[in-house]
Amino acid sequence: MPKAxxxxxxxxxxxxxxxxxxxxxxxxxxxxxxxPDSFEGxxxxxxVNGRRVLRELGVEERLLSDAHxxxxxxxxxxxxxxxxxxxxxxxxxxxxxxxxxxxxxxxDVIREGAENAGVRFEHGRRLVSVDERDxxxxxxxxxxxxxxxxxxxxxxxxxxxxxxxxxxxxxxTFTGLLGTGGFASVPGLAPTPGLQHFVFxxxxxxxxxxxxxxxxxxxxxxxxxxxxxxxSLTAGEQWIAMLRDLHSDDPAPVxxxxxxxxxxxxxxxxxxxPSVPSxxxxxxxxxxxxxxxxxxxxxxxxxxxxxxAFVLARALRDRKTPEAAFATYEEARRQRAxxxxxxxxxxxxxxxxTKSRIGVALRDAMLPMFLRRAGSDARHDWIYDYDVxxxxxx
Numbered sequence: 001m002p003k004a005x006x007x008x009x010x011x012x013x014x015x016x017x018x019x020x021x022x023x024x025x026x027x028x029x030x031x032x033x034x035x036p037d038s039f040e041g042x043x044x045x046x047x048v049n050g051r052r053v054l055r056e057l058g059v060e061e062r063l064l065s066d067a068h069x070x071x072x073x074x075x076x077x078x079x080x081x082x083x084x085x086x087x088x089x090x091x092x093x094x095x096x097x098x099x100x101x102x103x104x105x106x107x108d109v110i111r112e113g114a115e116n117a118g119v120r121f122e123h124g125r126r127l128v129s130v131d132e133r134d135x136x137x138x139x140x141x142x143x144x145x146x147x148x149x150x151x152x153x154x155x156x157x158x159x160x161x162x163x164x165x166x167x168x169x170x171x172x173t174f175t176g177l178l179g180t181g182g183f184a185s186v187p188g189l190a191p192t193p194g195l196q197h198f199v200f201x202x203x204x205x206x207x208x209x210x211x212x213x214x215x216x217x218x219x220x221x222x223x224x225x226x227x228x229x230x231x232s233l234t235a236g237e238q239w240i241a242m243l244r245d246l247h248s249d250d251p252a253p254v255x256x257x258x259x260x261x262x263x264x265x266x267x268x269x270x271x272x273x274p275s276v277p278s279x280x281x282x283x284x285x286x287x288x289x290x291x292x293x294x295x296x297x298x299x300x301x302x303x304x305x306x307x308x309a310f311v312l313a314r315a316l317r318d319r320k321t322p323e324a325a326f327a328t329y330e331e332a333r334r335q336r337a338x339x340x341x342x343x344x345x346x347x348x349x350x351x352x353x354t355k356s357r358i359g360v361a362l363r364d365a366m367l368p369m370f371l372r373r374a375g376s377d378a379r380h381d382w383i384y385d386y387d388v389x390x391x392x393x394x
Contacts, residue, residue, distance in 0.1 A: 001026050004316070005139045005147045007127045007162055008155035009033070010107055012288035012305035014114040014121075016153055018057055019313030019390075021117050029119060030141065032126035032156075036111060041103030042181045043217050044296065045070070048089055048096040049386045050303025053310045056390055059113040066105050068211050069194055071097020075371060076199045080251030084371025088196065088299065090381040091374075098299055100196065100209060100217065106302060127156060130165040130284050137283035151322045152284045153312070155305070158271050160290035166281040172271035174227045175295050175348050179270050180239055181219030184261040189216065189253050201250040204243070205351040208257055218257050221351050222246070227269030236264035270295050272345060275338055280326035287312055292337040297351065298344035300383065304337055307386060311394070318394040328394050340383060 002025050006017045009031030017027040033040075046054075046063070054060040071094035075083040089097035115121065126142040130152050137152040154162020158172050192210045199206040201220075208218040220243055224230065233239050243265075244258045273293040279286050288305035312329045319325035 002316075003027070003149040003151075005030065005137065005149040005152045006155060007139065007152065008157060008288070008290070009036075009111060009121060009123070010155065010157065010288070010305075011110060011302050012309045013153070013155035014107075014110045014119065015053065015057060015306055015309035016155065016287060016313050017119045018110075018114040018117045019309060020316060021114075021119055023313060023317035025316070027119060028147075029114070029121045030125040030127065030139070030147070031121060031123050034124045036108065036123070038104045038108050039102070040107065042219060043100055043102050044106065044302055045088065045098040045100055045299030046106065047098045047299055047303045048384050050300075050306045051099070052387055053303075053306035054110075056310065057110070057113050059109050062113075063101060063106065063109045064099060067099040067101045068209055068217070069097065070100050070196045070209060071095075072195050074195055074197045076197060076251065078200050078202045078250055083200075084374070085195075086371055086374040090384045091376055091378045094194070096384060097194075127154075127161040130154070130162050132282050132284070150283065151316070153287060154284065154290045155287045155309075156290055158273065158289045158293040160286065162284060163276070163286055163290050165284055166286055167276050167278060170273070170276050172273050172293060175270045175272055175345070176223060176225075177270045177295070177348060177351060178222045178224045178227075178230050178267050179219065179296070180222070180243070180265050180267040181217075182240075182261045182263040182265050184216040184218065184257050184263075185214055186210075186216055186253060186256050186260045189214070189256070199250055199254055200351075201247050201254065203246040206247060206250065206254050208254070216257050216260075218261070220247070221270070222267075224269070227271070230267040230269070233267060236266060239265040239267055270348075272341055274341055274345070279330040279334065280323075283322050285312065285322075285326045285329065292341055294341040294344045295348050296344075297347035298340055298383070300340050300344065304340060308333060308337075310390070311388060314388070314390065314392075315394040325394070332388075332394075336386065343380070343383070 004027045006013045006029045020027040073088045074085045129140045131138045136148045139147045196209045205221040287308040315325040315328040
C-alpha cells in the first residue's frame with residue numbers, strides 16, 4: 001500500500017488524506033497543535049467551488065448545519081451611504097452563493113469526515129524538516145519523531161516548513177493589511193439573512209453579519225506599513241481599545257458592535273504568495289496556503305485548498321510515479337490559483353484607507369456605478385464554476 005505523510009490538519013491536509021485513503025493509500029495526518037480547537041480562529045467564506053469538494057467528501061450538509069448563507073454583500077461608505085449590493089458568488093445564482101462559517105467548525109467537519117473514513121491523526125507533531133533518502137520522503141518533527149513515506153504533502157499553511165525544502169528562497173509578501181475580528185451580541189441589532197455588510201471606514205475597513213440567534217461575526221482590516229506594526233499591542237484589551245477609536249466616527253452599527261465585543265482579540269498580518277517557482281521537489285509537494293496563500297478578500301482560501309486536495313489526490317491515484325502526479329497537479333492548478341491570488345490582491349487595494357476628502361468623494365461617487373453592474377457581471381464566474389469529477393482520470 002502506498003503511503004503519504006500529510007503535514008497540516010487544517011483544510012487541505014485532512015481532505016487530501018481522506019481522498020487518498022479512498023484511493024487505497026495510507027495517509028496519516030500530522031498536526032502541530034496539541035489538540036483540535038473547535039473555536040480556533042475567526043470565520044471565513046466557503047464558496048460553491050469549495051462546497052463541491054465537501055460534497056464529494058460527504059460532509060457538506062454537516063458544514064451547512066452551522067453556516068450563515070451569505071449570497072449577497074452590501075457595501076457602505078464611511079458616512080453611512082449604501083454604495084451597492086453585489087453577489088458573493090456567480091452572478092444571478094444566489095443558490096450558489098457563499099456561506100460563512102467559523103474556521104474551527106470547518107476544521108472539525110473536515111477532520112471528522114477524514115477520521116470516519118479511516119484517516120489517522122497525530123497531534124503535537126510540528127514539522128521541522130523534510131528530506132529524501134533511499135527512494136523515500138522523510139519527515140522529521142520537533143519531538144524527534146521521524147516518518148518515512150512514498151510522498152510528503154505539505155499542507156502546513158503560509159509559514160510552511162515543507163516549503164523550505166521545495167522552494168527555500170520563497171517568502172510570503174505582506175499585503176499591507178493587518179486583520180482582526182471577533183464576536184458580539186448587540187441588543188436590538190436585527191439578523192442579516194443572506195447578507196454580509198462591508199463598511200469603508202474612515203481609518204479601517206470593517207465587515208459584519210448577524211446570525212439568526214443575534215450573534216455578530218465581525219472583522220476589521222487595518223492598513224499597516226509592515227507586518228510588525230501590531231506587535232506593540234500585546235493584549236486583546238489593547239486591540240479593542242484601538243479599534244473602538246479607529247471606528248468611532250463610522251456609521252452604526254459599527255461602533256455598537258465594537259462596544260459590545262467581549263471576546264479576546266488578537267491581530268495578525270495578512271500575507272500572500274503570488275507565485276512559487278515549483279510546487280514540488282522530488283517526492284515532496286505543497287498544497288493550499290503553503291503554495292498559493294491568498295488574502296481573505298476574495299473569500300477563496302479554503303475553497304482553493306479543497307480544490308488542491310481533490311486534484312492532487314486524483315493525480316496520485318492515476319499517475320504511475322509521484323513526479324508525474326505532481327507535474328499533472330501543478331499543471332492543472334497553477335494558473336487558476338495564481339489568478340485568484342491576483343484577484344484578491346486587487347480587492348485588497350480597495351480596502352486601503354483613502355485619506356483625502358477628494359479621494360473619498362470620488363470613491364463614493366464611482367463605486368455605485370461599478371457595483372450596479374456587478375449583479376449581472378459574469379466575468380468572475382470562472383472562480384466559482386470550477387468542477388472536476390472524481391471518476392474522471394487525471
